[in-house]
Amino acid sequence: MLPRSVDAVVIGSGPNGLVSAIALADAGWDVLVLEAAETFGGAVRSTESDGWISDRFSSNYPLGVASPVLRALELEKHGLQWAYAPLPLVHLLDEEGGSVAIHPDPEDTAKSIGADHPGDGETWLRLYQQYVEIREPLLQALLTTWPPIVPGIKLARKLGSVGELLRFARFMAMPMHRMGQELFEGQRGPALIAGNSLHADAPLSGAVSGTMGWLLVMLAQDVGYPVAAGGSSALSGALVRRAGRAGALLVSGTPVSAIEVSSGRVTGVRTATGETVVVNRAVVADTSAPMLYQQLLPSATIPAGLRRDLDERFQWDHPTVKVNFRLSGPIPWRSAEARSSGVVHLAGTADDLVHLSADLDTGRLPSQPFLLIGQTTKSDPSRSPAGTEAVWAYSHLPRGIVDDESAAKQAHRMERAIERYAPGFTELIIDRDVQRPSDLESADPSLGLGAVGGGTMQLQQQLVFRPTIGLGSPRTFVSGLYLGSSAIHPGGGVHGACGHLAARTALRDASLLGPLTRTLPTAALRHLQR
Numbered sequence: 001m002l003p004r005s006v007d008a009v010v011i012g013s014g015p016n017g018l019v020s021a022i023a024l025a026d027a028g029w030d031v032l033v034l035e036a037a038e039t040f041g042g043a044v045r046s047t048e049s050d051g052w053i054s055d056r057f058s059s060n061y062p063l064g065v066a067s068p069v070l071r072a073l074e075l076e077k078h079g080l081q082w083a084y085a086p087l088p089l090v091h092l093l094d095e096e097g098g099s100v101a102i103h104p105d106p107e108d109t110a111k112s113i114g115a116d117h118p119g120d121g122e123t124w125l126r127l128y129q130q131y132v133e134i135r136e137p138l139l140q141a142l143l144t145t146w147p148p149i150v151p152g153i154k155l156a157r158k159l160g161s162v163g164e165l166l167r168f169a170r171f172m173a174m175p176m177h178r179m180g181q182e183l184f185e186g187q188r189g190p191a192l193i194a195g196n197s198l199h200a201d202a203p204l205s206g207a208v209s210g211t212m213g214w215l216l217v218m219l220a221q222d223v224g225y226p227v228a229a230g231g232s233s234a235l236s237g238a239l240v241r242r243a244g245r246a247g248a249l250l251v252s253g254t255p256v257s258a259i260e261v262s263s264g265r266v267t268g269v270r271t272a273t274g275e276t277v278v279v280n281r282a283v284v285a286d287t288s289a290p291m292l293y294q295q296l297l298p299s300a301t302i303p304a305g306l307r308r309d310l311d312e313r314f315q316w317d318h319p320t321v322k323v324n325f326r327l328s329g330p331i332p333w334r335s336a337e338a339r340s341s342g343v344v345h346l347a348g349t350a351d352d353l354v355h356l357s358a359d360l361d362t363g364r365l366p367s368q369p370f371l372l373i374g375q376t377t378k379s380d381p382s383r384s385p386a387g388t389e390a391v392w393a394y395s396h397l398p399r400g401i402v403d404d405e406s407a408a409k410q411a412h413r414m415e416r417a418i419e420r421y422a423p424g425f426t427e428l429i430i431d432r433d434v435q436r437p438s439d440l441e442s443a444d445p446s447l448g449l450g451a452v453g454g455g456t457m458q459l460q461q462q463l464v465f466r467p468t469i470g471l472g473s474p475r476t477f478v479s480g481l482y483l484g485s486s487a488i489h490p491g492g493g494v495h496g497a498c499g500h501l502a503a504r505t506a507l508r509d510a511s512l513l514g515p516l517t518r519t520l521p522t523a524a525l526r527h528l529q530r
Contacts, residue, residue: 002254002275003030003032003249003277004277004278005277005278005279005280006031006277006279006280007031007279007280007281007282008029008031008032008279008282009033009256009269009279009282009284010031010032010033010034010283010284010286010484011256011269011283011285011296012035012042012285012286012287013033013035013041013250013252014044014286015044015070015236015495016042016286016484016486016497016498016500016502017033017042017284017484017499018040018242018243018499019069019070019239020284020484020499020500020502020503021243021246021248021284022073022239022243022246022503023499023504024248024282024506025243025248029281030247031247031249032249032277033250033251034251034256034269034271035250035252035254036255036256036445037252038252039233040236040250040252041233041239041240042236042286042446043056043057043444043446044058044232045236046231046232046234047231048231052326052388052390053231053376053380053383053384053390054231054390054433055227055231055376056232057443057447058452059227059232060225060226060227060343060374061082061227061235062219062223062224062225062226063219063494063495065223066139066219066223066495067139067143067495068136068139068140068143069143069495069497069500070495073242075235075242076238078238078241078242078245079238080229080234080235080238081229082226082227082229083228084226085224085225085340085341085342085343085378085379086340086341086378087102087103087104088102088220088224088342089101089102089217089225089342089343089344090335090337090338090344090345091191091192092335092344092345092346092347092421093188093191093348093349094348095334096334097335097336098335099335100113100115100188100189100191100192101341107125109124109221110124110125112337113186113188116186117184117185119185120184120185120188123183123189124189127183127214127218128221131222133158134158135218135222137151137154140154142490142497143495143497143500144500144501145501145504146472146489146501172208172214173208173210174208174210175204175205175206175209175210176190176197176202176205176210176213176350177190177194177205177209177354178210179193179213179214180210187350190350191347191348192213192217193210193217194347194354195213195347195370196212196213196216196217196345197209197210197212197216197353198347198357198396199216199372200317201453201456201457202456202457202458204353205354205358206458208462224342225342225343225379227374227376229380229382230382231383235494254272254273255271255272257271258297258298259283259297259478261297261298261301261481264477264479265478266279266283266478266479266480266481267279269283282480282506282509282510283480283481283482284483284484284499284503286485286499287446287483288445288448288485289310289483289485290310290314290448291445292476292483292487293307294310301477303477303526303530305529305530306477306529310467313468314455314467314468315458316448316449316455316456317451317452317453317457317492318360318397318398319397319398319407319449320397320435320437320440320450321394321397321407321411321414321436321450322394323392323393323411323432324390324391324392324432324433324434324435325390325391325393325431325432326384326429326430326432327388327389327390327430328387328428329387329389330375331375331389331418331422331425331428332422332423332424332425333422334423341375341378342375342376342378343373344373345371346370346373346417347370347371353370356368356369360397360399363398363400363401365397365398365406365409369395369410369413369414370396371393371414371417371418372394373391373418375389375391376390393414395410397410397437397450399449402450404436404438407436407437407438408436411434415432436450437450446485452492453492454467454485454486454487455467457492463489466487466489466491468529469528470525470528471521471525471528472488472489473488473501473521474498474505474506475518475525477525477529479518479522480506482505482506484502485498485499486498488501489501
């Protein structure tokens with residue numbers, strides 16, 4: 001039986017929801033987490049069967065290691081262990097075995113990037129050194145506060161002058177394709193950035209796509225591409241234990257059917273079984289934006305502008321097709337580097353990926369799909385029986401193409417693509433499990449249409465435009481209700497930042513300064529969305 005009233009309810013137990021619960025409980029609030037599924041973790045979950053461990057959604061966590069939010073929780077004290085492959089990342093350039101790799105030592109990475117153009121290796125070292133110098137204020141600005149005024153000032157001081165600040169701002173705004181052309185003479189450096197840019201869904205010739213690729217390659221060099229030892233549920237489990245230690249009550253198998261509102265303020269939540277929990281201070285929704293506004297809130301309360309923006313302008317990221325393989329042995333890549341890497345991009349050159357990105361944006365199913373491949377046994381031998389390999393691969397479909405037939409066709413193309421780069425691969429397959437967009441959404445309703453990022457990461461749906469035109473904060477038009485999922489800034493990725501920002505905002509609004517911090521922003525938000 002649920003408690004009759006609490007200070008705060010967190011809807012959903014993904015990493016953002018759990019981070020919110022921890023922050024609120026640490027502050028002394030009485031917190032209830034309600035999870036619709038039977039297990040906690042949202043899209044950070046794994047399953048185990050017959051000695052095989054399969055990460056069902058996300059798998060590699062460079063942001064999880066680097067995030068100041070998650071680092072502050074000291075999850076290693078709650079059972080989390082990170083596992084690493086000998087090489088973090090390899091990008092396959094051609095079917096003959098050409099590749100470029102991130103190595104643990106930046107000097108070795110420079111040699112790989114500069115194999116054809118030695119000057120590109122020197123560029124890499126300069127690029128990485130600049131990242132190291134600005135890393136802490138940059139990550140603080142991206143992940144810990146909104147708007148990022150104090151970290152932004154620290155970042156500006158690190159850069160040293162107004163001129164350098166403006167150059168860095170231009171650099172961060174560049175399309176991936178232009179960034180690669182400006183930085184490197186050869187194909188290897190641009191290919192690395194392009195492959196990492198495609199982890200998100202920004203067109204590679206579109207603004208800020210370079211930022212996404214640059215940040216992920218820097219993180220690959222800095223912290224690697226680790227997995228959680230024992231499966232991604234180990235990361236969720238550590239967060240659950242940390243939340244329990246803080247005093248939060250977590251209840252699974254309890255879907256929330258409605259959020260109750262009175263006089264413009266949140267008053268409670270109602271579960272699918274008809275139970276009502278009175279909320280004294282806040283509700284944090286670790287859900288998609290459409291789920292919050294179109295399903296959980298009373299329809300009559302939704303401002304007309306917000307309703308129109310969600311119906312006509314909100315855009316999901318690309319649908320995902322994921323294939324989980326059980327293999328009798330390691331993938332026989334032609335690239336020697338790929339045989340020891342935790343993550344492999346089956347991709348081609350940056351130019352190849354620009355064409356592929358254009359196919360996705362114009363509704364064409366690419367004949368040669370981009371594959372992001374996780375060789376999890378390489379990182380964590382506990383993932384499969386001795387001598388075998390647990391491997392997953394995912395690729396994207398164009399928006400609007402989410403039918404099972406297209407997903408099956410894409411899965412077949414993915415398998416054939418690996419065979420071309422690693423002849424003999426198909427003979428190693430013991431079993432395969434295809435997760436189509438419909439499967440992903442049915443397993444986690446927040447993954448609308450099989451999208452895993454909470455909405456497109458393109459510029460028109462970032463910052464004050466995320467998830468729709470607003471203030472870029474977790475606040476909603478309902479006082480005491482906060483959106484704390486990847487639907488808000490800074491967006492997708494397992495970093496906990498969205499949940500952290502939601503909890504931080506709720507705590508500030510409930511403080512003695514609350515009337516000052518919440519009244520004007522809430523009124524402005526209602527004005528923008530009316």
